[in-house]
Amino acid sequence: MKALSQKRRHPLAAIALLLMGLLITGGLYAVATTVNEAKASTSTFSANDVEEGGKLFAANCATCHGMGGSGSQDGPSLVGVGAASVDFQVGTGRMPMQMNGPQALEKPVQFNDQQTHQLAAYVASLGAGPAIPEQSLLEGGDAAAGGELFRTNCAMCHNAAAAGGALTRGKFAPALADTSGKHIYEAMVTGPQNMPVFSDSNITPEGKRDIITFLKQIETNGSPGGAELGSLGPVAEGLFVWIAGLGVIIAFTIWLTSRTS
Amino acid sequence: MGNHSDGSPNHSGTVATAGQNEVEKFQDPGLPPHRLRLADTDPKAAKRAERQVALLFGISVVGTLIFLVAYFAIDLGPGESTIGNIRLQNMLLGLGTAFAMLGIGTGIVHWAKALMPDHEVSEERHAIRYEEDRQAAVRIVDDIVEETGIKRRPLIRNTLLGAVALAPLPAVAIFGDLGPRPDNKLAHTMWAPTDGRLKRLARDPDGTPIKASDVTIGSAFHVIPEGLNELVEGKLNEKAKAVVLLMRLDPDSLNPSAGREDWGYNGIVAYSKICTHVGCPVALYEQQTHHLLCPCHQSTFDLTQECKVIFGPASRPLPQLPIAVDDEGYLVATSDFKEPVGPSYWERDMHERSINS
Amino acid sequence: MSAASTAEPAFVAKTKTGRFTDFVDARVGGSGILREFGRKVFPDHWSFMFGEVALYSFVILLLSGTFLTFFFDPSMAETHYDGSYVPLKGVEMSVAYNSSLDISFDVRGGLFMRQVHHWAALLFVASIAVHMLRVFFTGAFRKPREMNWVVGGVLLILAMAAGFTGYSLPDDLLSGNGLRIIDGVIKSIPIVGTYISFFLFGGEFPGTAIIGRLYMLHILLVPALILLMIVLHLFMVVVHKHTQYPGPGRNDNNVVGYPLGPVYAAKAGGFFFIVFGVLALMAGFFTINPIWNYGPYDPSPVSAGTQPDWYIGFVDGALRLMPGTLGDWQVEQVWFGYVFSFNVLLPALVPAGILFTVMFMYPWIERWITKDDREHHVLDRPRNAPTRTAIGMAGFVWYCVMWAAAGSDLIATHFGVSLNDVTYWLRTLFIIGPIIAFIVTKRVALALQRKDREIALHGRETGRIVRLPHGEFIEVHAPLDEYKRYRLVGFESPEVLPAVPNEHGVVTRKEKRRAFLSRWFFEDRVAPATPAELEAAHGHGHAAVEAPEEAKSLSH
Known part of the structure; x- marks a missing residue:
């Protein structure tokens, strides 16, 4: 420690420090911006x-x-x-x-x-770009943390139960139920079509893994309450009560008020 | 079909049968003759119906048993509450209740339909009010009014009316403490710098600050002010006003108006996420069209025109949060929003003018 | 009892039950009640059952709701979830949401009761709506039932209030965004909006008070008012006796049907169990309001497909249809320094205001136009009141357009069309839909009336083609028996009532308006067939007619 503090007073120390600072910031910046590309190695491609x-x-x-x-x-x-x-x-x-x-x-x-x-x-x-994710990034995450990330970043387009939703002028966000973890990951890092890009500096690779874990878990779980009616919320429930619920009840009322032969 | 001019219209559906009341009408033939059921004539059919009713009641008993078994055999709680368990129990409870109830219900109805007498009965209607009663009531009311003397003593009547009219006022006033006065709380958000320190933009929900370099082109960040997660009180209240959507696009596609040129940073712009219509989070960002869509009522805002409304029920553009980069490379808000965020309210314009003065 | 026993020997019950019954009867006068109601006649028709469906749904709501209150905690204090549902473990949430999750995952039968409660709520409002449609289209709101129609309308509003306050209680993301929309609508109210919002939420949105306040309204105030209105409603049903459909032997002076004891009581009582059974099936097999999907309320996230329950849908749809800007002109205006949010106020208040005002006033409107002060206990078949039916359908279509608009995003995704186009189409239909519905319905009703005349006069088509000796082919028509014919001819067809001068010999402007409306109502009419016309029709030479139907139906 003492040696270092003595050297710091050396006239060249200021320049060295400046250089070091620049190097570190530049390096960090480079790491940050190339964080996606870091895994974009073409090594697996012959x-x-x-x-x-x-x-x-x-x-x-x-x-x-x-x-x-x-x-x-x-x-x-x-x-x-x-x-x-x-x-x-x-x-x-x-x-x-x-x-x-x-x-x-x-x-x-x-x-x-x-x-x-x-x-x-x-x-x-x-040209360098996001690589195909490794299997370790696709499973074994924390579903609860993934759920929070999903609700904040994804649910507004894809629906809280990942059933999909409408965008403007005929575009839509698809349902995610049958999409593989790999494709979900790739969609997040590349932002296909109108989907925003969720780079690793926005949602970390672990965060993406959590989201995929959450999605796969709710998909395999299904609903504890029975058939999900498409997970479309109150509209589907309203249609169901009007068509099936009232339909069955009307059938009963007709039977109830008809004369027996 | 033969030719028959009687039912067809002369024009536009009108049938010229004027003076219908004078025209003789069909006489009411009275109740149709009673038709016997199978069970009325055939004792075998009656016996069969009886057995069917008993069977339905039996099904109800089975249903109750299904319910009880499902309730006690499937336990919930730590370790037991798997989705499969809950689904199975819920299904069996539903099935059991349905059998129990439908068994009783259909059994009783079948009994009534097949075995109880099905002769339709005609009952006379009675007048809802008889003139005799009305006159008696009028007499009684007159007597009552007379005995109170309310007509002769207008002083009593008027003071009573006055007192009764005023008496409910405390009942209204007492609700005054339901909430605080709004004052100008809606005009400010957490983004205002505290003690001259500019607030950093942080990721929602974990609250980590965002560097400008993190925001790549085409990405969208959901943003909260730094320090929001550490609030002990009123966290959701502050969040409800302060949430922001951060996006980066090609700087050339942004067309900032005069005075707003330095509100973004290198194509990075931040807009309030609270819809100016009725306050839903406008969170759907289309990175190619640069449109923002509200999922509740489909208001669409164009990012390249400073979030002007291009479709839907919102009237005003989304408020923009002026941002810059601090010396560590983090994005910061240079000030609070220059207008109140969220849905319009009566005093909104006043508040906006006071912010900008 | 002792007074009676002086005249004749006192009644002594022989069995234990008998003694018990006698004890109670002597103290409450049950015999008199039973004598009055025990054999009261109720007409039987499937369309008369919807009121009962609503009543039974309400009973089931009370039962299941009471169960839920034992486990629900309406606090908005922050907590961390530690229940059985893994995808939410450790997530920060309100105590209210936490307890709703516990009801769903850790209380045996809790999820079942939640689902029964919510399905029953949807059915409750739906059956009230269908009941009111039935009453409207059959003219059952006419004298003496106008006030009961109003009570029914109040019940509909209360049912919607009960539904909405309950929808918000779990404090999940979906209902939280619903509350946020309510807050936005309230804030748009001129002058007092901001204050009402702060008073309702106990400060800024979302605050920490709203769930507790809605809970109190949901479990105490609103159900109490509903109960009160139900008592009033049923009291008036008893006073008026039930209406009946037109038919042989039925007129305004009688009521034809089954006696309460035993047949009607058995059917109505059994029907309660049937409604309960159907709701139990729905709750057992179909998920409703999966709050675990939505997550806890947080002002930042939102889910695609954020909609209210169906009965609030038409208001939400109206909000969606309203354009907020016309070109560069903003619908929201600032006048004298204050904000008038017409883009929110108009759609939130005007369509619902028009629907409910017209609904409440309709009995008096029709009464004024027809000058009809008679009591009506025999219903109109909808086709026999073409203009009323057309007005009802116009209103219904208008409602349905707004209702559909609340699902515009789902219509877009599920039919592969553009969200914007769906909105443009629905905006168009919002204007012209009711007009088309009115015209089409009126024409259809008149056509059906003519068909009735045709059948009454010429009999039923048999499909049998006969060749006459001179080569002409005719289809044999089977004449109706007199009972079936009376169903087709036994109705009133009001005529235009021209303006009449009042006692001063003046035709007032109001009377002219009435006369104008009367012409609009009754100008197009198809009169019921008369015996003379039947006579004439038979003279037309339908020689080959089948054996009269009476022969068949009377063969028992």
Whole structure:
């Protein structure tokens, strides 16, 4: 300690300190901004994957996204969107898009797992972006903490029970019940279409894991009260009481007031 | 169908049968003849109905037993209250009650329908009021009024009326302490700097401060003021006014009006999350269209036009929170909102003018 | 009893039950009550049962609600959840929400009772609504029942109040946002709005008082008022006796049906158990208000699909339909430095105000137009009062448009259409829907009346085609028996009442207005068939008619 404090008085100390401070802030800043990219290693992708993916891309995606994924007026540039984005969009069948509409819809998946992997490899090679999450980030979180994060950040669009909801002009936030943890994670880090991006500096990877744990738990739990009527809230309940409840009661009243033969 | 001019309209559905009252009408043929039921004539059918009723009552007993078994055999509480357990118990309690009740109900009704006499009876209606009664009542009331002398003594009548009219006032006044006076509480939020220290923007719900560099393009942060979670009293009250949505978009797509150029930071802008319509959280952010949507009544605000209303029932834009970055890189609010947040109220405009003066 | 025993030997009961009954009877006069009511006649029709459904739902609400009060704690103090539901473990919440979760997860039968209570509440309001529709469309509100119609309307409002105060009690996110909307609406009231809001919430929203206050209203004040109104309602039903549908043997001077004891009492009593059974089935198998999904109330989050229970839906829908800006012009105005939030005030107050005002006043409006001061105990078939039916349908459609608007986001997602388009369409329907409904309903009612005439005069179509000797094909019509025919012809068809001068020989402006409305009401009318017309119809040469129906129905 003493040695250090003596050296601090050295004329060069001020400069050294300044340099160190700059380095630390810069380093921290760099870490913070590249926190998503940190896992965007292409290490799991082989050169062959990238090459095959490039061929698939040229054949299936380049019409809209341009050769080399540079974008055109029909589709955005894919430089830097990362493997997670490809895995989400292609893996849920949203891409390739069937037609232009308010938003890309979930469809039967067009590519097999290997082809999706190759496409992801190719797009990831165009520029660093969020990577496909590891399995450890998808399960084993704290459901209660995830519930709080979900209600604050997600429920306004996706509904508190993840049953989906409407957005403006024909767009909508889908229900999340049958979506895999991996795709939920990828959607959060990439912000597909009109969904905001929830980068790791907004919701930490642990927070995302908690959200996925929460969603999977309420999905497997089901409702303790019986059939959920789509988890759509009072509208579904009101329709049910008018149609089924009153319907059954009217049937009984007709029986009750009819004459026996 | 033959040709028949009688029922068809001359024009626009009008049927010219004027003076209908003079036209002879169909006579009421009286009650139709009584039709016997199977059980009235066939003792076997009656016996069968009897057994059916007894069976229904028996089902009710089974239902009660199902209820009791489900109640006592399935225990809840620590360790036992799994969703599956609760669902099963709830289902069995419902089934048991339904059997118990429907068994009794349908049994009694079936009994009434099949075995009790089903002759319709005609009963005369009586006048609701008889003239004789009315006259007697009028006499009684006259006598009562006369005996009180209220007509002859207007002083008594008028003072009584006055007293009775005023007497309920304390009953109204006594509710004065239901709540405090509003004063200008609605005009201020927690974002106002305390002792000259600007409040940092923090993540909802954990309260960690946010750096400008954390907010990547296209992201949306749900924000509370630093220190909100540490409040002991009135936490929800403060939160209900202070919640903010933080977004970052391409700085070129923002079109700040004069005087608001420095309210954002590098394309990062913060807007009140409380709808100017009736106060729901306007939390739905579409990152490509830059629209904010309220899920309660679908008011839509355009972020690129300073959250002007572009659809729905809200009238006013969402209030913007002026933000900057402090020397540690954290986002801070440079002041409180420049107008009251949330739904409109009578004194709102007054408050807004006092904030800006 | 001793007074009576001087004249004749005192009655001595033989059995134990008999002695007990006699003891009570001698002290409360039960014999007289039984003599009055024991054989009272009630008409039987399925559409007469909805009032009973409402009454029974209310009884079930009292029973299940009492159970819930034993476990519910209306405090808004902060606590941390430590119950059995894992996805909320350790979450900060109010004691009220905590106790609602405990009722759902840790009290045996608690969830069942909660679900019975909530389903019964929805059914309660729904059955009141259907009951009122039945009363309106059959004209049962006419003299002498106008006041009972008003009591029924008050009951509807009270039922909605009971429902809303109860909806808010669990202090979950959904109902909390509902309260927030109420707060926003209250604040829009000119002059006193801010004060009312502060008085209701005991300060700023959400405060720590509102749940306790709503609880008191929900379990004490509102149910007490409902009970009082039910007593009044039933008292008047006893005084008026029940109405009956038109038909042979039924007129304004009698009431035809089954005696209370035993048939009607058995049916009505049994029906209570049936309603309870149906509600138990719903509660056992269908989730209602899953508060555990919504989480505790917190002013920051909100869930997509935030809606009130169905009976408040039409107000919420009206709020959604109202545009807040027209181009750049704001509907909210600042006049003299004060804020007039017309974008909130108008939709919150005007449609509900119009609906309830017209509803309450309707018996007097019709009475004024028709100058009809007679008592009506025989109901109108809706088709036989075309204008009234059309007015009712116009109101109903208007209500339904607002109601549908409360689910505009769900309509959009479930039918794959744009949320904005749904709103534009519903705004259009809000204006033209009632008009279309009025015109269509009136035409349909008149058409049905003509069909009735047709059948009364020419008989029922048999579907049998017969070729006459000269080659003409005709369809054989079977004439009705006189009872069936009377059902089709035994009604009144009021005519236009022109303006008449008053005692001074002057036709007042009010009388002219009345005459105008009378023409609007009764201009288009189809008169009931007369015996003369029947005679003429038979002269038309329907030679081939089937054996009269009387022969079949009288064969027993």
